[in-house]
Amino acid sequence: MKILVLNCGSSSVKYKLLDMGTNEVLGAGGVEKIGMKGSFLKHIRRDGKKVLLKGEILEHQLAVEYILGILTSEKHGAIKSLEEINAVGHRVVHGGEKFNSSVLITDEVIHKIVECIDIAPLHNPPNLAGIYAINELLPAIPQVAVFDTAFHQTMPEYAYMYGIPYSLYKKYGIRRYGFHGTSHRYVSQRACDFLGLDYSKTKMITAHIGNGVSITAIENGKSVDTSMGFTPIEGLMMGTRSGDVDLGVVTFLMEKEMIGAGAVSTLFNKHSGVLGVSGISSDMRDIEHAIVEGNERAILAMDMYEYRIKKYIGSYAAALGGVDVIVFTGGVGENQTTTREYVCDGLGFMGVKIDNELNAKSHGVEVLLSTPESTVKVVVIPTDEEYMIASDTLEIVEKL
């Protein structure tokens, strides 16, 4: 069965065509700068060769059309006709409280995703644009929605509520939803397979560390707490997001800098985090270079970034009442060996011990880093959200 996975952002569409029988990626890539000057489609063929298609791509529908066009093209494509695609899986960012698992997309589901636009104004509209595009171009093909928030719907009420008037939860749905759910679910399941553990009987902490950072506490296969909240800004310090900040700072700055809600959001979401502290970049590789050169603010940014990861893992160990497995994933989690070393060293008090030599040479591969005497298993699992989306899609479509 061949499944196309689409991840539509505000000005981009990422895609992957997978053959679920052979687990092979038949083609992948992305369209960027939709509706802007200089839009392009980058495609990676089955043979690994890269193709760059330049031209005007004004809207998501057209982007999807070109994606289907190149996938079926004789020159660069992977399939002969669109009929070969059995289903399409979409990443949908916000499912609110309406979805706790992946679902087959129906008119009713679309209606519910539309209702969630209020709490995800930036993300859900482009996700919907992708769904509408497939509806029009491939009307007969089943589509599945896989939500970023669904995995965290198992959080207990005391973990997801904010300490603010309950009426606001009722009125606007203000609560913690959490994000990166597909990634946390994938790496936690995969880690148990990799380690030969029973997923339904394991206490795990998964750290998705990339440009966005979130950490999740998983007990017996269920998310019981996660660091991102109502929006992805809560929790850890990230590339350009501040993470946890005293709300007093926000109101103080609004008054002092005379700025409104829009500018505050940009300040804490785009000017902050590693970029804001270092003044250099939001990319940890640039920060590492600057540290080698002795840049003090880069050192500070890295210290803050790593300290908060350690702090969150420590607190989630308490939330779980102990932990069996810690998983590192995401661009930084899979590759930045120094961060893993710092974090794990700091968790030595609870029995975490990793093989530093092995850690130092492990980049982007599945690996068990902890030593045999470590009471907590520490693993790196490269995340694969597209695979997870495809496998959910397969599962749902097979039941039809």
Place this chain on the structure above:
Amino acid sequence: MNKYMAEEIIEAIERYGLSKRNRKRTLFSRIGVVGCGKEGSVIATTAALNGMEVVFLEPNKEGITNAFSRIEDKLDRKIQNWGLTENEKKAILGRITGTTSYDDFNGCDFVIEAIRYHDQTGERRVIQRKEVFKELERVLSTNAIIASNVSTVIVTDLASELVHTERCIGLHFLSNVPDSQIIEIVPGLNTSTETFDKVCQFAKLINHQYVSVMESAGLVSIRLFLIQLNEACQILMEGISNIEDIDRVLTVGFGYRQGVFRTADQMGIEKIVRLLENLWDEYGSIKYKPSPILLRLFRAKHFGVSSNKGFYTYDDFGNIIK
């Protein structure tokens, strides 16, 4: 990395579309602005900020350069106030192009005329504006909208010599108060409902609210503002209060974001005097007669922020120093 770059195949995308059908361009993906002065640059920046491609026209290269520095200045201010990032600024500037030729408006579905009032005389330049409308009709497709940024000019008059008058409409951006996100939309006598609806959609796309206003000199905003300013000048002349305190009553007492004198300085006293005279002409009411204080500032060339002195004194960045 270079190894991969070398292996990359680069092609045009068009032939990979699924259908050869004529694709509908999304509405307002590319718009034009004639005259990129104080108001034109606000319009260009706002549209580009909201993802539209913008072409603006100035009479010469120097005009283009100046317009870009005005636009950059606006974006830099947004960055300083945390409302924008450097990368976003680059992307926005990438969406804006300047030209000296009307032919470059080809493909625009919406063009706004925003040429300045005459620098010295403050005259409305109705004849020049009509010329602009005619030039636009020449290069644009028949369903493209031609708009004028109006405050006291009548759009029906501007459109009178065109073939397709139904696609002409007036707009008024309240460009003098930073981030004021409202537009007055002014249909002319011949403006079609379709044109009106599309412009309402344009307002939504650039995150502005809008009000529909009947064609009239001064619309709602200018009339209300000028009368209030004239009255404030009267209070000042009677020695009842001072500039700062009058502004304070408005900001603190009535919740205005800035006072009437501060706004007047940003708008330009020279423009205000002419606007008042236009309204006086139009309505014949003495209440529109420019206050002697305004005339005094005007004759002394104390135009406001632009000349560092008006009701207040300003530094080169437009901040009040006294």
